[in-house]
Amino acid sequence: MSKSIGLSKDKNWWRQAAVYQIYPRSFADSNGDGIGDLKGVTSRIPYLQSLSIDAVWLSPFYPSALVDGGYDVDDYRNVDPKLGTLADFDEMLAELHKVGIRVYVDIVPNHSSNLHVWFKEAIASEPGSKARSRYLFRDGKGVNGELPPTDWVSHFAPSAWTHESAMGGKHNQWYMHWFAPEQPDFNWDNREVHDEFLKTLKFWADRGVDAFRIDVAHALKKDLSEPLRNLNVFEGLEERGAKGKGILADRDEVFAIYKEWRNLFNQYDPPRVAVAEANVHPERLPLYASTKTLGQSFDFRFIDTPFEATAYKESVQDALRLAAKNKSSCTWTLSNHDQIRHATKMGLNPAVDRRSWMLTDGTSHPLDKASGTQNALAASLFILALPGCTYMYQGEELGLHEVTDIPEDRIQDPQYLRNLKVDKGRDGCRVPLPWKKSGTSFGFGTGSAHLPQPNWFGDYSVEAEEKDSLSALSIYRKALEIRKGLVTEEKLKWHKTGNSSVLHFSRPNGWHCITNFRAAPIAIPKGELLISSHPLQGGKIAAGTTVWFKKEKK
Ligand code: NOJ
Numbered sequence: 001m002s003k004s005i006g007l008s009k010d011k012n013w014w015r016q017a018a019v020y021q022i023y024p025r026s027f028a029d030s031n032g033d034g035i036g037d038l039k040g041v042t043s044r045i046p047y048l049q050s051l052s053i054d055a056v057w058l059s060p061f062y063p064s065a066l067v068d069g070g071y072d073v074d075d076y077r078n079v080d081p082k083l084g085t086l087a088d089f090d091e092m093l094a095e096l097h098k099v100g101i102r103v104y105v106d107i108v109p110n111h112s113s114n115l116h117v118w119f120k121e122a123i124a125s126e127p128g129s130k131a132r133s134r135y136l137f138r139d140g141k142g143v144n145g146e147l148p149p150t151d152w153v154s155h156f157a158p159s160a161w162t163h164e165s166a167m168g169g170k171h172n173q174w175y176m177h178w179f180a181p182e183q184p185d186f187n188w189d190n191r192e193v194h195d196e197f198l199k200t201l202k203f204w205a206d207r208g209v210d211a212f213r214i215d216v217a218h219a220l221k222k223d224l225s226e227p228l229r230n231l232n233v234f235e236g237l238e239e240r241g242a243k244g245k246g247i248l249a250d251r252d253e254v255f256a257i258y259k260e261w262r263n264l265f266n267q268y269d270p271p272r273v274a275v276a277e278a279n280v281h282p283e284r285l286p287l288y289a290s291t292k293t294l295g296q297s298f299d300f301r302f303i304d305t306p307f308e309a310t311a312y313k314e315s316v317q318d319a320l321r322l323a324a325k326n327k328s329s330c331t332w333t334l335s336n337h338d339q340i341r342h343a344t345k346m347g348l349n350p351a352v353d354r355r356s357w358m359l360t361d362g363t364s365h366p367l368d369k370a371s372g373t374q375n376a377l378a379a380s381l382f383i384l385a386l387p388g389c390t391y392m393y394q395g396e397e398l399g400l401h402e403v404t405d406i407p408e409d410r411i412q413d414p415q416y417l418r419n420l421k422v423d424k425g426r427d428g429c430r431v432p433l434p435w436k437k438s439g440t441s442f443g444f445g446t447g448s449a450h451l452p453q454p455n456w457f458g459d460y461s462v463e464a465e466e467k468d469s470l471s472a473l474s475i476y477r478k479a480l481e482i483r484k485g486l487v488t489e490e491k492l493k494w495h496k497t498g499n500s501s502v503l504h505f506s507r508p509n510g511w512h513c514i515t516n517f518r519a520a521p522i523a524i525p526k527g528e529l530l531i532s533s534h535p536l537q538g539g540k541i542a543a544g545t546t547v548w549f550k551k552e553k554k
Helices: 038-043 045-050 086-098 117-123 191-207 235-241 254-265 282-289 309-324 354-359 369-385 455-460 462-466 472-486
Strands: 018-022 055-058 102-107 137-139 161-163 173-176 211-214 273-276 295-297 331-333 389-393 502-506 511-516 528-532 545-550
Touching (some): 038 045, 038 086, 045 086, 086 191, 282 309, 309 502, 369 545, 455 462, 472 528, 472 545
Parallel strands (some): 018 055, 018 389, 055 102, 211 273, 331 389
Antiparallel strands (some): 511 545, 528 545
């Protein structure tokens, strides 16, 4: 095991951290059953340490039937036996802490799974019972209650209501689920639900967990006043446009929950922290990211910002303006387990409709993998130089591309399976990581991989890239290592470039970052060159390249 350095004493460690997301089922498999596990994570700590990251965020590893990749939780205070035990968790946490890496766990408070003991009890109980009041059960409409109570739609099914008979219930009620029918929504108007989640947060914080990622943080509080209102609008607007007054999401009452959580977090030293996954209007993000509530909120704008100078600058400026509202730190992210890998997006003509392209298994339009990986690296170095915290997703350090041709009978994602097959879903970014150039599951484990790995995966493996000083992995490693010594005050200054396709900014300690998005090669200013995401061309910065350099302050 690597040398022990322990955790830093900095209470604000999270404000400008480099956080690496692990999707545990697809990271490393220690027992050859085809599913990644916690011992697998522990076995790869030297690799994580080689990335110079400050923290890892683990997507759910709790007991789950995996209807939604683990975001359907049966038991919030345990480990899925397929992934290990609580003792394995404690070992992993201790070993990560020894090498200075903190740990976020994923909390899923909007819904449980249908196999959670509370939901099983609810289905077996009478309408109006205490057990049913922990979820959202209602009578249906129509003469015999045969129609759902409202027009609410689900992310993974046409209706957000399922009749209880589908789950074995003997009465005539419907229950609400904003995601799959196997993910019933909790009733956050019930005090018992609040207490249960405080218990869960305390359980993990007491074990030493440093931080939490809060799933669908904007959806806990709903307008449940009777009669329930219909939405009558496309739900995307509901999420991003309602600004505090919607029916299903982003209601102002949700912050009372997070203030209560904050009181708990502040009882620890250092205080625990959380990042909200809140798919809301950007103006609302500071409310989730306040130091009186969760502390941080993902800002997903770079996931969809085209790789262009003007769009990138506008995004950064807007995010900094919002963060300044409550002195929160900015968060930057290009990928996660719900998104098409950004190297692929950046290698595809921006005019291509990606959803349709995925439905053709990525065959309807050509993908330029090399330029995709190159632009992705340039984008990564750009965001890593910004003030704030960067969240990375496993495999992006390899410049990995989306797997677009998973056969239909191997697809696991309810986004595809339940959504009338209009969306290929998210499995393509969740394919187990390639560690070796060849061999069984490319070194993921000694058995097969739970999602099929394509032949080209070996070219993007850790083994292949470690030997190449120009590979994505080598650039990431170097950038993250240098970044540790460069992180400074959360400020940024823009410099004129005289070129609409080039951005140049610096940080207060003389750390400069230049990105050439699409222009002809440009000269590099005087200073000490620290890193270039792509080799310089005749000493110049070519299109699709970011460089960092240091200038002594005058
Ligand atoms: C957001 C998670 O990131 C996603 O993977 C999941 O399907 C939904 N929340 C539901 O929990």
